[in-house]
Amino acid sequence: MLSNNLSKVVLALVMTLFLGACATQQATTKGDDAYTGTETVKFLADGVPDRVFFSTNKSELTSAATTTLGKQATYLKANSTLNVVLEGHADERGTREYNLALGERRATAAKNYLISNGVAANRIKVISYGKEKPANPASNVLAWSQNRRTVTVKTN
Amino acid sequence: MKYKIFTILALFFILTAKSFALVSVDITRGNLDPLPTAISDFYLDSKLGDNIKKLQLESKIPELIQNNLSRSGLFFALEKKSFIQRPEPAHNKPRFEDWAFIKTQVLVTGKISLEKEGRLRVEFKLWDVVSATELSALAFYTTPDNWRRVSHMISDKIYERLTGEKGYFDSRIIFVSETGPKVDRKKRLAIMDQDGYGVKYLTLGNELVLTPRFSPASQHVTYMSYFKNLPRVYLLNIETGIQDLVGDFPGMTFAPRFSPDGKKIIMSFAQEGNSDIYTMDIKTRVVEKLTDNPSIDTSPSYSPDGSYITFNSDRSGFQQIYTMKSDGTNVKRISFGEGLYGTPVWSPRGDLIAFTKLYRNKFYIGVMRSDGSGERLLTENYYQEAPSWAPNGRVLVFYRETPSDSSGRGGGAKLWSIDLTGYNERLIQTPTDASDPSWSGLLSRK
Numbered sequence: 001m002l003s004n005n006l007s008k009v010v011l012a013l014v015m016t017l018f019l020g021a022c023a024t025q026q027a028t029t030k031g032d033d034a035y036t037g038t039e040t041v042k043f044l045a046d047g048v049p050d051r052v053f054f055s056t057n058k059s060e061l062t063s064a065a066t067t068t069l070g071k072q073a074t075y076l077k078a079n080s081t082l083n084v085v086l087e088g089h090a091d092e093r094g095t096r097e098y099n100l101a102l103g104e105r106r107a108t109a110a111k112n113y114l115i116s117n118g119v120a121a122n123r124i125k126v127i128s129y130g131k132e133k134p135a136n137p138a139s140n141v142l143a144w145s146q147n148r149r150t151v152t153v154k155t156n
Numbered sequence: 157m158k159y160k161i162f163t164i165l166a167l168f169f170i171l172t173a174k175s176f177a178l179v180s181v182d183i184t185r186g187n188l189d190p191l192p193t194a195i196s197d198f199y200l201d202s203k204l205g206d207n208i209k210k211l212q213l214e215s216k217i218p219e220l221i222q223n224n225l226s227r228s229g230l231f232f233a234l235e236k237k238s239f240i241q242r243p244e245p246a247h248n249k250p251r252f253e254d255w256a257f258i259k260t261q262v263l264v265t266g267k268i269s270l271e272k273e274g275r276l277r278v279e280f281k282l283w284d285v286v287s288a289t290e291l292s293a294l295a296f297y298t299t300p301d302n303w304r305r306v307s308h309m310i311s312d313k314i315y316e317r318l319t320g321e322k323g324y325f326d327s328r329i330i331f332v333s334e335t336g337p338k339v340d341r342k343k344r345l346a347i348m349d350q351d352g353y354g355v356k357y358l359t360l361g362n363e364l365v366l367t368p369r370f371s372p373a374s375q376h377v378t379y380m381s382y383f384k385n386l387p388r389v390y391l392l393n394i395e396t397g398i399q400d401l402v403g404d405f406p407g408m409t410f411a412p413r414f415s416p417d418g419k420k421i422i423m424s425f426a427q428e429g430n431s432d433i434y435t436m437d438i439k440t441r442v443v444e445k446l447t448d449n450p451s452i453d454t455s456p457s458y459s460p461d462g463s464y465i466t467f468n469s470d471r472s473g474f475q476q477i478y479t480m481k482s483d484g485t486n487v488k489r490i491s492f493g494e495g496l497y498g499t500p501v502w503s504p505r506g507d508l509i510a511f512t513k514l515y516r517n518k519f520y521i522g523v524m525r526s527d528g529s530g531e532r533l534l535t536e537n538y539y540q541e542a543p544s545w546a547p548n549g550r551v552l553v554f555y556r557e558t559p560s561d562s563s564g565r566g567g568g569a570k571l572w573s574i575d576l577t578g579y580n581e582r583l584i585q586t587p588t589d590a591s592d593p594s595w596s597g598l599l600s601r602k
Contacts, residue, residue, distance in 0.1 A: 094475075098452060101424065127385065132366070134564075139567055
């Protein structure tokens with residue numbers, strides 16, 4: 001009888017923890033769901049990632065994004081003959097035309113950060129591909145987060 | 157004997173009860189009760205040569221008419237093998253009892269004869285079987301190879317006579333043909349008849365092309381291309397194949413459409429992270445900026461009289477639908493439901509705006525009045541967007557995507573049509589995957 005009650009308490013505790021975990025999960029996917037992993041990421045040079053990721057419908061730079069762009073700025077200042085194009089992208093869960101605009105806004109956010117960190121504006125071009133060029137072609141939450149990105153590509 | 161009497165009585169009853177009621181189709185409600193229609197084979201004038209006879213137009217023309225009418229969802233075509241009367245006497249003097257017997261309410265008959273210089277005269281008659289009267293008769297003159305156009309025009313005449321609305325069969329759809337894997341999709345502009353026949357490709361697929369839209373006269377197309385890796389709006393003459401860059405903007409231009417008079421192109425121009433709406437006069441090249449807001453303003457579409465514009469903007473924080481006067485004043489948000497709203501497009505009738513809605517991870521095609529009231533969602537799916545109106549404002553075409561699997565395979569895009577009522581959803585067959593459809597106006601203007 002005692003053990004039965006105890007197991008009920010344990011079950012209740014486990015349930016509470018589980019539900020708590022779910023609630024946290026949901027909170028993160030709603031507001032801030034930018035990708036933080038390293039899959040799909042390439043490097044402009046040793047230790048200089050080529051891309052930054054965004055939350056759904058957002059173009060604000062996350063702290064991970066500014067860290068990456070800071071490294072890119074340092075690298076570009078040390079290699080002053082290099083020019084780059086910033087390719088802005090969106091995930092496939094939005095209308096095509098809006099996503100073109102969103103990609104342009106994301107690429108511009110990255111461009112402005114590079115400029116504010118000392119990279120000459122005339123070395124940076126932006127282009128938006130909207131949802132036309134996914135990095136990960138799967139239709140799931142992970143792929144979408146990897147596709148909401150701005151990629152810095154050397155042009156010379 | 158008993159059976160025969162019963163039939164006669166039944167016929168008598170139908171005839172007396174309905175003999176004064178003209179058959180007609182109510183297309184304002186969901187069509188759950190399509191009109192029984194018999195489309196007889198046409199009959200060939202005996203003077204026609206073998207070169208014409210072998211085309212079998214006497215059955216091909218009625219078949220195409222039948223396909224059009226059936227796909228509209230408003231008509232139920234009866235099987236040819238149930239017809240009692242032969243095509244020639246049916247056309248000259250239908251025995252209405254024979255047609256009432258197979259329970260059709262409407263009969264279409266026709267005759268094909270030879271004109272000068274190898275041209276054909278295609279005559280059709282539309283009969284009300286219930287009241288035993290001729291509703292309309294008309295003849296078209298055409299070269300034999302143009303028989304599809306004539307069949308579409310006849311379909312429109314029948315639709316117009318029975319519904320009281322303009323038809324939409326003699327029209328075309330321009331779209332983007334898609335092939336290849338998702339990470340390296342090849343996209344080409346393509347054009348076809350509204351029934352999916354006669355697909356022609358207008359670009360080679362060397363560069364990414366998006367969102368083609370017809371001019372009001374359907375001779376030009378405006379679209380977006382990544383030619384030389386510069387995403388810009390272009391103008392294409394379908395007949396000559398000549399392409400022109402629209403305007404000289406120092407950045408991406410996109411989301412183009414024509415003004416209803418065909419003189420301007422309205423589009424978005426993105427600069428420094430901000431997309432605003434502009435027009436350019438095609439002849440004078442004069443550019444006008446219509447919105448000036450730090451948000452994304454895009455997907456503009458004119459009202460049919462040209463006095464208003466609807467567009468989507470995220471100035472409220474999320475993508476919503478707005479209207480404004482065509483000079484950019486009087487901006488008003490009209491979508492207030494839950495979720496995101498995009499791709500508003502004004503109905504050719506002027507009363508409704510069709511849109512795409514994203515709500516709880518599902519996509520909807522819907523319509524609302526131009527003041528935002530009366531929102532009605534027509535179809536829900538995993539992904540669909542970009543509605544475009546049939547010329548009569550009764551049917552919408554849009555594209556729908558299916559999800560790919562975890563390896564990125566299996567997803568695709570297809571064109572679908574649906575009635576304004578939310579009924580009669582249909583796949584439009586295309587040789588490849590297809591997206592971004594735009595419906596032309598009626599090709600034959602009266």
